[in-house]
Amino acid sequence: MVDARPQQPLFAFGVIADIQYADIDDGYNFQRTNRRYYRSSIELLRNALDSWSKAAVRPGFILQLGDLIDGHNKLLAASDRAVDAVLKELCSVDAHHVWGNHEFYNFSRDWLLRSKLNSTPQGSQKEVGSNVYAYHFSPYPGFTFIVLDAYDVALLGREESSPGYREALTLLRRFNKNDNLNCPPGVGLLQRFVMFNGGFSKKQLSWLDSVLTSTDERHEKVTIACHLPVHPNSTDPLCLLWNFDEVLAVIRSHSSVVCFMAGHDHDGGYYFDEDTGIHHVTFEGVIETPPDSNAFAIVSVYEDRMELKGSGRVADRVFFFPQSCRS
Numbered sequence: 001m002v003d004a005r006p007q008q009p010l011f012a013f014g015v016i017a018d019i020q021y022a023d024i025d026d027g028y029n030f031q032r033t034n035r036r037y038y039r040s041s042i043e044l045l046r047n048a049l050d051s052w053s054k055a056a057v058r059p060g061f062i063l064q065l066g067d068l069i070d071g072h073n074k075l076l077a078a079s080d081r082a083v084d085a086v087l088k089e090l091c092s093v094d095a096h097h098v099w100g101n102h103e104f105y106n107f108s109r110d111w112l113l114r115s116k117l118n119s120t121p122q123g124s125q126k127e128v129g130s131n132v133y134a135y136h137f138s139p140y141p142g143f144t145f146i147v148l149d150a151y152d153v154a155l156l157g158r159e160e161s162s163p164g165y166r167e168a169l170t171l172l173r174r175f176n177k178n179d180n181l182n183c184p185p186g187v188g189l190l191q192r193f194v195m196f197n198g199g200f201s202k203k204q205l206s207w208l209d210s211v212l213t214s215t216d217e218r219h220e221k222v223t224i225a226c227h228l229p230v231h232p233n234s235t236d237p238l239c240l241l242w243n244f245d246e247v248l249a250v251i252r253s254h255s256s257v258v259c260f261m262a263g264h265d266h267d268g269g270y271y272f273d274e275d276t277g278i279h280h281v282t283f284e285g286v287i288e289t290p291p292d293s294n295a296f297a298i299v300s301v302y303e304d305r306m307e308l309k310g311s312g313r314v315a316d317r318v319f320f321f322p323q324s325c326r327s
């Protein structure tokens with residue numbers, strides 16, 4: 001049978017998550033269930049770059065889904081060295097950087113906003129507000145990508161004296177009564193209320209809503225990139241965004257969203273929300289990927305679908321765009 005699907009993609013992009021590079025020996029996650037390959041994570045990034053450079057349709061840009069370097073660097077006073085080493089590898093590509101918890105272990109929000117990890121395109125700097133790192137870009141007519149700030153309401157990256165910090169602390173303490181706020185409370189979805197997660201402010205949600213109103217009107221296809229997953233079926237609840245329900249309500253009310261890409265849960269995850277046609281993909285983390293494997297993807301975008309070709313731990317997937325409109 002002849003495959004009627006068009007064979008030439010409109011464009012392609014690369015995806016990689018949770019590199020967490022540090023020039024230190026292997027270690028483990030907090031539960032000691034998964035090994036962490038701090039030093040070789042940069043080799044796996046090189047594998048990804050090599051593969052992307054040889055792809056039939058080379059990625060026009062890369063989504064780097066956050067946690068570029070590990071928090072251990074801070075303790076070793078090696079944050080600048082580590083981030084320079086990883087950014088040097090990425091200098092040959094147009095990378096869109098998402099910020100994760102490890103960005104804030106290493107750097108202040110002010111430093112990040114002034115750094116190369118701020119990939120906001122010229123001209124869209126002030127859209128959400130000077131202290132929120134969120135923007136959108138269109139790499140091809142009819143397609144928009146939105147980078148979201150999952151630590152907009154958070155303890156991480158906010159000055160203890162700031163109203164934002166106090167607001168986040170009040171929210172977290174309402175659900176988490178532990179002395180150590182990284183220790184999860186209760187069971188199920190409540191576990192998300194830990195200090196290494198965060199959430200969206202009303203301001204960012206309303207900005208997202210307005211961007212999606214415009215993309216709906218233009219009948220565009222939107223992919224959202226964020227460090228924290230927002231669908232409970234796409235992640236361990238420990239890694240879920242605090243106000244995931246609020247952001248789900250926003251994206252469900254817009255017909256243009258086709259895919260939500262996140263990192264943070266190094267085991268990865270995937271859920272297709274049949275009601276909305278939105279694919280929620282959580283990418284396997286490079287940091288917990290053995291040196292003889294890989295964790296990256298190239299996504300080829302066609303008129304009717306995106307084809308994700310995974311490497312190593314990342315599975316292949318096809319995301320067909322919904323035909324009907326949501327309202």
Ligand SMILES: Nc1ncnc2c1ncn2[C@@H]1O[C@H](COP(=O)(O)OP(=O)(O)O)[C@@H](O)[C@H]1O
Nearest residue numbers: 029030031067101102180182183184196264266
């Ligand atoms: N169950 C827990 N109790 C107390 N602290 C925890 C727990 N889980 C994680 N942490 C701490 O929270 C921080 C972030 O956890 P970690 O697993 O390293 O995050 P990531 O997966 O983003 O690397 C670390 O300082 C870790 O020690």
